[in-house]
Amino acid sequence: MARIVNLGQQVWSNYHQTAECNLKARIELINGDEKNGRAHLKGVAETVRDLLREARQYHIPVRPVGAGWSPSPINVVEDGWLVETLRLNRTYKLAAKDLHEDCEVAAEALLLVQAGATVDEVYESAEEIGRSLRTGGASNGQSFAGACATGTHGSVWQAGGIQDHVRAVQMVTPERIFWISPEKAVLSDAFIAQTGSEIIRDDRIFAAAQLHVGAMGFVTAMLIETDPIYMVQNIQKAAKIKREHIDWLSRGEFRKFSNAFGLNESPYFQQVILNPFDPFDKKCLLRFLYKRPFDPNIPPPPPRDMGAGYDALTLLGKAMAHSDLFKGAIMQFAMEQGYPDNRDVDDPPAIATWGHTTEEHAPIASLFNGSVTLDRNRLSEVFDLIINNFRRGGGGTVVTLRFVRQAAGLLAPAHWPDNVVIDFDGPNIESSHSGYKKVIEALDGAGIPFTRHWGKTNNLDEQRVKRDYGQNFADWKWAQAQVMPDPADRQVFANEELVKLGLI
Incomplete structure (x- = not known):
């Protein structure tokens, strides 16, 4: 017992x-x-x-x-x-x-x-x-x-x-x-x-x-x-991207995107953190993980070299928790201070097991995080809509692009064959909430199907859950x-x- x-x-x-x-x-x-x-x-x-x-x-x-x-x-x-x-x-x-x-x-x-x-x-x-x-x-x-x-x-x-x-x-x-x-x-x-x-x-x-x-x-x-068991090699850097790169990601051309900023191979993991105030003229934060055979003779590098803890919440949560003026240049400064160009393609490789790509961190109080998940093939179509409305609503947080396949479970938000998950992470202040709400309204207004994360701020109710999941909700x-x-x-x-x- x-x-x-x-x-x-x-x-x-x-x-x-x-x-x-x-x-x-x-x-x-x-x-x-x-x-x-x-x-x-x-x-x-x-x-x-x-x-x-x-x-x-x-x-x-x-x-x-x-x-x-x-x-x-x-x-x-x-x-x-x-x-x-x-x-x-x-x-x-x-x-x-x-x-x-x-x-x-x-x-x-x-x-x-x-x-x-x-x-x-x-x-x-x-x-x-x-x-x-x-x-x-x-x-x-x-x-x-x-x-x-x-x-x-x-x-x-x-x-x-x-x-x-x-x-x-x-x-x-x-x-x-x-x-x-x-x-x-x-x-x-x-x-x-x-x-x-x-x-x-x-x-x-x-x-x-x-x-x-x-x-x-x-x-x-x-x-x-x-x-x-396998290992992964980490490449992370701050770099400017162009609109055509969003098109590549929307089409799932991940190797092409990787070749432009990382290694000329398909990444196992790929993350893009953007500054919504200027996503193309300001540097964004890129992280790639490439799969490698397991070698017990390779000692794990420090967590920092593997990008452990470099999710948007860890990077920016503390910096933004006490300010509602976290806009433009200030955000960019915090992004780049927290995510330096310390593991580029020409640096000595940082390789560790998958379990060494994350680390525990202290709780981040007063945070906001929300997300929308949609068909990855529509990313190019909705990118400007999302960024512009998030900014129009006063959103002062970073925007992260993640890419996943269809997930298991009747109520899995990632239920398209290929998905883009767009995260909005930052301080728990009114502008973060209002920017996220504007994104929701804009996607609904454009008739774009999307879902939201169960464990994050989501503004969902029963009517909307039924609409988003249809027969899967009934089966659940x-x-x-x-x-x-x-x-x-x-x-x-x-x-x-x-x-x-x-x-x-």
Whole structure:
């Protein structure tokens, strides 16, 4: 069983201090001493189920939370229980006998991850067995389960979101404990039974569970698929781009773009941070990662040389947090000070494993971040519309372009075959919000379909979620009802944000 530590009634703030709530109780779950992994998973799941039953009995809403990373209020609950999972952080290898005879994934590629394991802990566990994740977000402090639940993505243009790794999910409701997987079985019936779980093998329910936004139950463990370990070489620089370069990116001509600013090969990862006040005459910040074979004899360089932490929030959040005058030249100065030309093509190569491309950082208070995701092929068409309206609305933040493939999960924002994710990161002031709202209005006015990130500022409601996701939303609601047919069970997971989104 998991140990329960009740930390009592308190005011709780999320990691970035963008949302807070008055809790009836903050509850921490801690792993017990069981040596057998399956028995341990069973005990943890039963502890969670009993907590949820008690919450249902007394009409207390519950929010599971890992690192509390999402800046949106999706992980807060007023006058409820916040149940923390960060100390449920074990990872396990699997043996071939643990897998179903129909499983098409080799046991050595699979890793069983408890809900509270952070992305960094999963990186380390994977590398210990000669494996790697294939994508991730800009940071590594999130819980892996939380990153999956909100569709966290990076800029690996051959991959979707971090939830693409997931092959099965242990999900707990007030009534039952499930292992949810696709119809093509992954775990053996015997393994599932020993974890105290029932079997659900259904493609639609699994696609809902991969990105569940915290509204389908309480995830206690996940089975993920990893790749053979590899390394990446980092190139980062400040450089001016031209309008034709936006056209190249829109068409997916990434090697051509890379050849102009980095190496003459297809990048694995590609990121462009722009100054919206002058995207072509001011230098933008470019980062490329190129895949390399694993070499255990290459010592990892300092995180700075790998561009670790050089996402827009880390670069600019602190600089902008106390100023609403962060415009034009001031923004450019901060951009270039935080992102110097220190790893260009002629410099000694900086090469490390994928897990060394991010690092933890201190919380950045008073930040704003929003994003829109749309069909990458429309980037050229909408670029000026987005930049001009963002600036017209007073937006004083940087704009980042990221590129990802279609992601797994019914509610994945990246649901076009090829996607561009456009991020707006900066200080939590009115001009940031108004600039983002102008972008939303402009895209709607032009009839351009787009989606928004579940874990960021998004200004969504149920009507808009239904419009954006259509049949996928209907299928997700159907799947939720299969897992929790009793509305009273679903209400256990309700908070103001999920009700507004129509997910509870």
